[in-house]
Amino acid sequence: xSFSTNQARIRCTQxxxxxxxxxxxxAQIETELASAASDGIDLLVLPELATSGYSLTPSEARDAxxxxxxxxxxxxxxxxGEHTSAVIGFCEHGGEDPSGVLIYNSAVILTPGSAxxxxxxxxxxxxxxxxxxxxxxxxxxxxxxxxxLGTVICYDLEFPEMxxxxxxxxxxxxxxxxxxxxxxxxxxxxAPEVVHAMAAARASGxxxxxxxxxxxERGTVWTEGTTVVxxxxxxxxxxxxxxxxxxAVELAGDRRRISPRNDxxxxxxxxxxxx
Amino acid sequence: xSFSTNQARIRCTQxxxxxxxxxxxxAQIETELASAASDGIDLLVLPELATSGYSLTPSEARDAxxxxxxxxxxxxxxxxGEHTSAVIGFCEHGGEDPSGVLIYNSAVILTPGSAxxxxxxxxxxxxxxxxxxxxxxxxxxxxxxxxxLGTVICYDLEFPEMxxxxxxxxxxxxxxxxxxxxxxxxxxxxAPEVVHAMAAARASGxxxxxxxxxxxERGTVWTEGTTVVxxxxxxxxxxxxxxxxxxAVELAGDRRRISPRNDxxxxxxxxxxxx
Numbered sequence: 001x002s003f004s005t006n007q008a009r010i011r012c013t014q015x016x017x018x019x020x021x022x023x024x025x026x027a028q029i030e031t032e033l034a035s036a037a038s039d040g041i042d043l044l045v046l047p048e049l050a051t052s053g054y055s056l057t058p059s060e061a062r063d064a065x066x067x068x069x070x071x072x073x074x075x076x077x078x079x080x081g082e083h084t085s086a087v088i089g090f091c092e093h094g095g096e097d098p099s100g101v102l103i104y105n106s107a108v109i110l111t112p113g114s115a116x117x118x119x120x121x122x123x124x125x126x127x128x129x130x131x132x133x134x135x136x137x138x139x140x141x142x143x144x145x146x147x148x149l150g151t152v153i154c155y156d157l158e159f160p161e162m163x164x165x166x167x168x169x170x171x172x173x174x175x176x177x178x179x180x181x182x183x184x185x186x187x188x189x190x191a192p193e194v195v196h197a198m199a200a201a202r203a204s205g206x207x208x209x210x211x212x213x214x215x216x217e218r219g220t221v222w223t224e225g226t227t228v229v230x231x232x233x234x235x236x237x238x239x240x241x242x243x244x245x246x247x248a249v250e251l252a253g254d255r256r257r258i259s260p261r262n263d264x265x266x267x268x269x270x271x272x273x274x275x
Numbered sequence: 276x277s278f279s280t281n282q283a284r285i286r287c288t289q290x291x292x293x294x295x296x297x298x299x300x301x302a303q304i305e306t307e308l309a310s311a312a313s314d315g316i317d318l319l320v321l322p323e324l325a326t327s328g329y330s331l332t333p334s335e336a337r338d339a340x341x342x343x344x345x346x347x348x349x350x351x352x353x354x355x356g357e358h359t360s361a362v363i364g365f366c367e368h369g370g371e372d373p374s375g376v377l378i379y380n381s382a383v384i385l386t387p388g389s390a391x392x393x394x395x396x397x398x399x400x401x402x403x404x405x406x407x408x409x410x411x412x413x414x415x416x417x418x419x420x421x422x423x424l425g426t427v428i429c430y431d432l433e434f435p436e437m438x439x440x441x442x443x444x445x446x447x448x449x450x451x452x453x454x455x456x457x458x459x460x461x462x463x464x465x466a467p468e469v470v471h472a473m474a475a476a477r478a479s480g481x482x483x484x485x486x487x488x489x490x491x492e493r494g495t496v497w498t499e500g501t502t503v504v505x506x507x508x509x510x511x512x513x514x515x516x517x518x519x520x521x522x523a524v525e526l527a528g529d530r531r532r533i534s535p536r537n538d539x540x541x542x543x544x545x546x547x548x549x550x
């Protein structure tokens with residue numbers, strides 16, 4: 001298969017991690033990495049906390065946590081090979097401070113030829129606040145073979161400043177590992193988090209790839225709302241029975257020029273925004 | 276009728292102004308002001324450039340333009356009475372500078388007991404750039420009997436910074452006079468501008484009332500996409516055959532507290548946003 005250089009093949013696999021089964025969770029992640037590499041995927045996105053499951057007790061979180069320099073990530077990069085990049089949510093052991101072990105809700109960004117990059121979720125949802133320490137670094141924008149890749153995690157996306165900042169910093173695609181608890185919505189509407197992704201994508205001409213999880217976990221039902229949004233703000237791609245959602249997104253350089261006289265970045269008037 | 280103090284009755288009337296017929300345009304505006312007042316509406320929103328039509332030549336724009344201190348606005352306020360506020364898009368004569376007459380794409384905000392407030396569109400769309408001068412003031416947030424009212428015009432809404440700024444400055448409702456040229460979209464999707472309104476409303480717990488125009492004008496077909504979005508981000512209200520779209524929106528003070536531990540403003544991490 002051959003693709004235009006302005007197109008990226010994105011896959012999100014809607015896994016169902018299991019609490020307490022670290023080896024099983026890592027094995028299913030590695031199956032997906034190998035499959036994405038062999039299918040020539042440019043970017044694979046896996047869910048938030050794919051290594052551990054979500055509804056953790058503090059001690060389960062500590063037991064499942066991997067440090068940022070875990071050899072697991074080098075192994076994953078080797079599986080991905082010379083072409084495929086990936087963003088994978090994981091439970092991070094961030095060392096200790098006087099208050100105890102620091103656990104982060106993180107994502108690792110892997111791309112050929114670079115060391116792993118770690119992003120720690122900035123905006124924690126509900127009970128996450130009693131388990132995880134919030135991040136304290138600006139989210140990364142990483143150079144990959146297909147373009148510049150930004151990453152946020154789940155609730156982060158509901159802050160319009162986040163995808164906007166990443167796009168202004170040059171992101172062509174934003175990966176969003178998520179675990180979306182199901183929220184009821186009016187008939188014929190997208191999940192509300194998808195509405196955020198659609199608006200953010202169109203506002204900044206950036207593609208957004210949200211990888212949700214599946215299954216039920218300790219009473220939480222998930223939205224199973226995995227969705228890729230193109231740079232025009234519309235949903236693209238398709239979920240297969242395998243849980244793999246594949247999409248080809250156009251990343252043309254002129255995508256932010258939306259009329260003969262308009263450019264979504266050039267038209268900004270930041271001196272009048274009070275944020 | 277009686278309503279909870281946290282509810283606002285909003286009406287958007289999807290008028291079809293006609294170029295060159297200033298008296299007719301003002302007459303239909305005044306019919307709507309009187310009707311909204313007599314129906315006990317809290318906020319009436321009318322389209323962008325409701326006084327003049329949209330696809331103007333520069334000389335037509337100059338001929339149609341009203342100054343900010345036009346007696347028309349005092350008359351409108353008298354028609355609205357002691358209860359009803361309104362936001363009306365108009366073509367503004369802003370005086371002259373060495374380059375010539377300054378024409379703005381503006382909105383007048385009328386509320387009982389206050390002088391008219393003028394907002395001049397900050398982000399101009401396409402050929403508007405050859406007719407109008409862009410605004411150079413932060414959009415107003417005006418105290419009204421039903422709550423705090425922000426205003427943006429049409430393309431302004433596509434900059435996520437705009438509704439976010441207004442909500443952070445206290446707006447309960449954002450009025451959006453618009454003229455949306457029709458853009459094709461996938462089946463079963465809202466107009467893309469409505470997707471922006473939905474995401475912005477949910478992100479900040481603010482209601483957004485977009486009043487589009489109707490009819491065809493010099494070859495432009497309009498979306499006729501008038502929509503009110505509640506503070507939960509979902510579409511509310513209904514369009515009548517008369518072109519009047521009525522909605523009752525809840526403005527409860529706790530609407531930004533979305534879980535026992537989450538508040539959409541309190542959870543922000545502005546030190547990590549690069550805007």
